[in-house]
Amino acid sequence: MNDKHIIIVGAGAAGIAAASRLLECGINDLLILEAENRIGGRVWTADFGEGVVDMGGHWVHGEKGNVVFNMANPLNLLGESVTALFDNSTIFVQSSGKFVDMETKSKVLSLMSEIEDESDEDLKTFHGSLGDYFTKEFQRRLKEEHTVSDKDVPLAYSMLDWFEKMENSIDGSDSWFETSGQGLTEYWECDGNLLWTWKTGGYHQALDLLMRKYPDPAQELPVMSKTLLNKEVTKIVWDKSGKEKVRIYCLDGSWYSANHVIVTTSLGVLKEKASVMFSPALPDQKLVAIEGLAIGTVDKIFLKFPYRWWPIDCQGFNLLWSEHDADEFTQENQKARRDKSWLQGVFAFHTVDNQPLALCGWITGPHARHMETLSEDQVTEDAMELLNKFLGKMYNIPQPDEMKRTLWTANPHFRGSYSFRSMKTDRLGTNASRLAEPVLNSEGKPVLLFAGEATHDHYFSTVHGAIETGWREANRLIKLYNCHSLINHSYDVIIIGAGISGLAAARKLLEGGIDNVLILEAQSYTGGRILSLPLNGSWVEAGAQWIHGQNNEIWKLANHYELLTDEVSAEGEGPYIREDGVVLDPALVFEVYNVVAGILEECENYCVSNDSNAPSSIGYYLKKRFDEYLDSCHTDSKEVRDMKQQLYDWHIRFQIIDNSCTFLDKLSAKAWGKYIFSGGKDYVNFKHGYSSLIHSIISSLPSGLVRLNSPVRKIRWKHYVDGPDFNINVKESYTNDVDFGNRSSDTSSEQKHPVIVTCDDGVWFGCEHVIVTSSLGYLKENYRTMFEPALPPLMVQAIQDMGFSTINKIYLLFDKPWWSSDIKGFQLIWSEARTVEPSKNEPSSWTRHLTGFDVLPKHKGVLLGWVGGKGAELVEQLTEDDVGRHCSELLRKFTQQPDIPLPRSVIRTQWYSNPYIRGGYSNTTSMCDSSKVGPVTLSNPVCADVRDGSRTSLQQPVLLFAGEATHESYFSTTHGAYESGQRQASRILEYRKKVKEHLH
Structure with a gap:
């Protein structure tokens, strides 16, 4: 069928995000038309050498508010990039082959940094280009502050020329005299490290996360089956009256119709084709936005060499052309009748994360577009000429054995790299909001919707911005259809959290005949604090490590699925070593x-x-x-x-x-x-990781049961439920806070539920019962704002008084074991036996809270370290490189082996930083003794009276809490969490049985 309810043009990040969100919400009648022979758009991970490189989206820029970071970081998919622009690991080299001395480099870069820092405020009221502002400030300060000596002034201006090229690559402009100063301030930087890189697999993993391919393939959304490749859209015919569907025509002669079309094509394509692609023409305001917003060219040239010829401590080279050398180079090219001027646009060659033998050359603007016209052999030959000109005097540079370059402007499906705000944008007085505004028909319904990075007010030019816009347009349609049958808002039971307790509750409810169940999970994966991370064809556990005992439901279930090994582990093994090298008896x-x-x-x-x-x-x-x-x-x-x-x-x-x-x-x-041990063997291991249990459970549940990336903002519940059908008038009770979108005033707005659950994206759901399986750490932070009305005082007291702190794991991955084969671990004993508070001023002080390191028998050259207390919180603030360095220094000290290498990589958990977990697991504090609260207090359901006019009043369990913190004897364990979920589901089943008996 060529007739669909929704068609998405483009399977880039925005298109995939939109489709995923729609599918998550039960809107299945959709189709994606993609012009390329692959999905991803400007997210493109390509094979290169023995690994991959990212041809498009390169880094994850920032942490706070970055949806890509929020999806990937809990799964430990990101690492800090080795790439740097300014620090001492990057060499500035002149066209003469001379390196810039450290003092001059530091002075000029400091001057540039000062101007950049102050520009944040100055540019808000500056009516000119970024280039106007920066060059004027640079000239003034260079002169007034005598930053460098007179003889180094030309060098300073060469560095300014380099800085412009680098800035153009960030903004996507041809020249910083084209970039709007005020427009630049519209861009928002996400706080935190701006250069996160993908540890393996490249940026394509962001698409996998959106489609739920990772970490649990059983949860994958059918995005690919809804996608047609090699479908270049040439014409979109829409009807202003709303009587006819939109028709989409493709280059291959095929056509499709839809009620709504989400257009995610790049701004470059819209600039080239909007005037002929849409019929009737787009509104003038939309066309002005397309004309006014700008898109430029940023390209990459990857060169892989047979060996690393640059220093091990060097992360790249920044290329500085002197005015004299640039003129001379141009004259030589003219004589040779070969235009190599594009080489002057290559401003740097930097190392490539996870590609130790590769360098990436960066080039922008007209020089990049010239490069795109050349053959690959010409690009390789010219790039080597450039490297030899700058670095041939210092290094013997071999010929590369592989080259790959991007062609973002030459490709008719992109016509550029990413958008920015230009001086023309200012002159035409337009903005991204106008590009994002949907085109409505005469009935006021959105017919053409626009997404993509260029439509984002503040995160333009980024992948996370593109994803947000895809979600934005999907949510627009979801809200539109709240009153129709495309999405179910009414459930018997809603479960908050898809950890093991939430999944256990769902299984029990389904077994008991309640199948109208929804699980809302805040994160991008199921399992909660059960998380197995892939490593070299095997795995390591980020969360739960073992099954403790055999006489419990987790062991029985895992054994049923044949997931367990006969091997058991132990803790505290290996020599107990003091920091002076003494091994204790x-x-x-x-x-x-x-x-x-x-x-x-x-x-x-x-x-x-x-x-x-x-x-x-x-x-x-x-x-x-x-x-x-x-x-x-x-x-x-x-x-x-x-x-x-x-x-x-x-x-x-x-x-x-x-x-x-x-x-x-x-x-x-x-x-x-x-606390009760369940009996049998302890420290039981899985064959393929603890997450294999989660995957097995998920595969046995109905599809669509879990809605990922759905943090719950508010749970509204009632003390009293009127009538035998337990209904509350939603319209009367909640209209002040619930967004009903375009809902009509018919019976659909009279849906009645005892509980309303609202997610961060504004989507709400009604239900009879809610099982809350959030961690105690999350409840401690959010119980005041999450529940309305407030929870009962005794339950609040339990949340406040019970303990929930952090433990973290540190996996050190060495190329090969430096310890003997009979060693099972290293336990660290300090001669000065005292508790040391970790200090931010002494970053390595966190290591005082390590007990030691265990040797992982299934992995060659891997140690597992355990850290708790305040040290577990402090270590999360450090880079993985710092963590690895601190651990190696510690092990050298204790083992008295000065040649212990740095680990080649580090995997560490960050449970405290995870906003949906906030720690490890629960404990009962001495405060609970005096207040007489504990796990049992949390496990008691919050009930409402059901009144039907008779003398009989039933107590309906409205809010039920599950999770390891609610189990009185198996707290801190996965089997405790599992049993608690089953218990609360059983309470609901028992209650509904009583209701059935009562009604009859």
């Missing part, structure tokens, strides 16, 4: 272990004791009893007593990690014995 290690274990076993009795003298905390009791033990060791030498104290310090760190707390002094001694 295993017998002494075992003795202290037994003493600490015995003391903790004593604490198990307090959970059933009414002893008024019960200890206030685990930390207090452990210290008291261990001090008594030390006092009883009369025959020990001071050295042995010190070693025992040092081993005790290790156990304190271990228990802080094991209980995911900050201090043992805050850990309840009375609650210690409430």
Whole structure:
């Protein structure tokens, strides 16, 4: 069928985002028409050498507010790029072959940075181009501040010329005299590192995340099956009256019709074809926006060499042409009757992340467009001439064995790289909002909708901006059809969170005959704190590591799916080494272990004791009893007593990690014995990672059950539910806050539900019951604003008083093991046994909170480090390079092996930084003892009275909380989380059974 409800023109980031969002919301009658023979548009990851390179979108720019970062970072797909423009790892080299000295480089770059920093405010009121502003300020300050000596002034201007080219590559302009100064301030930078790179697989992974291909293929949305490639659209005929559907004609003679068309073609294509592509013509305001907004050319030239010929500590070269050399080069080309002037547009060759033998040349504007007209052999030959001119005196540069370059303007399906605000934009008084505004028919319905990076007010030129615009237009249509059957807003049960407890609840409800269920998951993947990350054909666990025991539902389920191995693991293995290299006697290690274990076993009795003298905390009791033990060791030498104290310090760190707390002094001694081991083997491993269990569960559930990327903003519930059908008038209760879009005033606006759940994207859902499986860390941050009316006081007290801190894992990946094959790990013992608070001023102080490193038997050359307490929070603020360096320095110190290398890469978790998790798992604090709250308090459902006019009143469980923090004896475990989800689902099933009996 060529007749669709929605057609999307273009399968770039915006088109894929729009299609994914529509499919997530149940709108399936759609089609994507893509002109290229691949999806992705200006996101294009291509094979190169033994790996890949990104021909289009290169880096993930920033963290806060960046939707790509938010999708990719929790899955550990991103790393900090080695590329730098200004620091000492990048060399500035002149056309004479001479390197710029560090002092001059530093002075001129500092001057440029100062101007750039101050321009943020100055440009808001500046009526001119970026080039006007910058060159004027540079000339003035260079002269007034005597930044460099007179002899270096020409060099400073060569650096200014380079800076313009670099700035043009960022903005996408031909010249910074074309770039609007005021327009530049419309761009918003996402806070955080601006140069995140993809660890493996390239930027195409962003598309995989949108389509849910990763990390769980079972969750993949059918975007590809809705996409037709090699479908270049030539004509879009639309009807102003709204009586006829839009017709879309393609170059191959095919045509399609739709109620709505989302146009995601690049601004370059719109500039070239808008006047002939649309019939009738687009509104004048739209055409002015297309004319006024600008798009330029930024190209890349990748060269792969047979070996690395540049220094190991060099991340690239910035090329500076002197005026004399530039003129001479032009004259030589004229004599040779060969125009190589395009080479003067190549302003840098930088290293390529994950391609150790490759350099990437950057070129912009008319020089780039000239390069696109040349053959690949000519480009390679000329690029090598350029490299040899600048660097041939210093290095013996081999011929590259592979070259790949981009052709963004020559390609008729793009006609440019990305958009910017030009002086013409200012003159015509237009903006991105006008380009983004949908074209309506006479009935007021959007017929033509526009998406793509150029339509974003503030994130233009970025992939995350493009994605947001795709979501924006999809949401526009979703809101339009709120009152129709394309999307279901009414559910029996909504589950917040697709972690193991949420999935367990869904399974139980489905088994009990309730199939009208929806799971809303804030993140881009299912599993929550269960997350297996791929590594060299295998995996490592970012979250849950083992199954603890066999007599529990998780083990039974995993065993049913044949996911388990016979192998079991252990903790704290390997030599216990002090920082002076002394290896402690295993017998002494075992003795202290037994003493600490015995003391903790004593604490198990307090959970059933009414002893008024019960200890206030685990930390207090452990210290008291261990001090008594030390006092009883009369025959020990001071050295042995010190070693025992040092081993005790290790156990304190271990228990802080094991209980995911900050201090043992805050850990309840009375609650210690409430934890129950389920029995059987402990530390049970999976064959293919813990996430294989999540994938198995998901594959057994109906498709469409989970809605990803759907953070819940508000849960509104009622104390009293009137009538046997438990209905509340939504229109009366919630119209102040719920956006009904174009809903009519018929019965569709009279939908009645006891609970309304609203997501961040404005989409709302009504239901009878809500099971909240959010982590305790998330509840601590959001319970005040998430629930309306407020939760019962006792439940609030439990959320406040229960503990939820952070543990993190550090995986160090070495090229090969530097330890002997019999070593199972390294446990770190400090001679000065004391708790050290990590300091931001001393970044490596976080390592004091490590217990040690375990050798991973399934991986060659991989160590796993565990860190807890405040150190686990501090380490998240460091780069992975810093983490690896700190760990290598620590291991050199303890093992007394100065030749331990830096790891080739680091995988580390960041659970505290994850806004939807905010830590590791729960614990019961001593505050809970006095307030008499705990997991049971959280597990009690919040109910509403159901009144039907009779004397009988039923208590309907409206809000139910599940997750490991709600399990009184299996807290902190996946099987506890699973059982809690099942328990709350069972309560709903039991209640509905009673209702059925009551009605009959």
